[in-house]
Amino acid sequence: MDDQTLVQVRVWDGWVRLVHWATVLLLALSWWSGETGRMQLHTLSGYAVLTLVLFRIAWGFLGSDTARFGRFLRSPAAVLRHLGQFRRPGPDREIGHNAAGGWMVLVLLALLLAQPLTGLFSAEEPEFSYGAKGPLAGLVSPGTSNWLTGLHEVTFDLILLAAGLHVLAVLAYRFIRRHDLVRPMLTGVKWLPMGTAAPRLGSPALAVALLAGAALLVYGVTRLG
Template sequence: MALIGLSWWSIETGRMRIHYLSGYAVLTLVLFRIGWGFVGSDTARFGRFLRSPAAALRHLWHFRRPEPDQEIGHNAAGGWMVLVLLALLLAQPLTGLFSDSGYGDYGPLAKTVAAETSDRLTGLHHRIFNLILLTAGLHVLAVLAYRFIKQHDLLRPMLTGWKLLPVGMPAPRLGSPILAAALLGAAALTVYGVSRLG
């Protein structure tokens, strides 16, 4: 979220070079996270934490019921929140690639599409930012609600990646650091290549 804040600050203060770089960094990290969702650690894999919408609704239905935290990673509702955040964080820099401010600043792919298309994507780029703020706010409220209503500490695992597991529950398999570095490098090279197109 620090990069989102940097993107907002840079556009508000007219520091377009920083705005571009922060957008490229967001896109790199999101592409990495999507790839890691298929080949990474158990708790990061989409197939591990994405459950049916019905399972998410059942989980929310019992939200006010205090019970021990039996989840290793994301719960059924949290998995969908991750998917929404990732989709928004992907759409934001992608639309930015095609955006044109009308004042001489434009994304590297803005001139590859019709001016009307670029204008529509520019407007979408601005609106998605508000959706990211809304979704991030809901995410923070959900973490606080779990802490005070269900007595589940979700903040420490989110910040550190470590969580105390119930007795007898096996630890999840961690992904390869070498694979993670290679995936991050591939994402960075892809974004760099796209950035040079304009």
């Protein structure tokens, strides 16, 4: 069998792709609504991000093979070996995240979790007339709320930095290694050598249940204040 013959393999389920692209749009919405003082919209956008991140964390343990942390998080030595071979030519044989990309996913998820969580406790901003105070701000001291407000702003800057590094890495793979990482995240399908075993995809019913559970959890938490 000629292992250089490429065939289409479904590697990303619709749930991973939903979280990926919806988060991109929601971050843009969060930034715009915050900059323009539309704090009710800003708050709702933050709730949506938190819901998606909680779902993605759960899906990372119970979902499709390529979504599971245990499948794509590799040792630091594996990351160094992968980066050391970056400039070597060759077809893309990765079914899911590569060794370096897996850790970038973890960093982004941690930042995306911290961002809305700190926003829940944020202090009231006098320049905004509506909804500038986080729903759980009353559960902590004013000093703690102010500190978390500052952390909320810093975390967003870190998200932008991490996202920028992610985009640069995708471009580097595209133009240096000739690996297209964007199309598979849009379509779910990747061209891989013939004989590559397709990953197991998670149950849609389980995904719906986890997403609904994440939404209910966020709703309940925001009512604690």
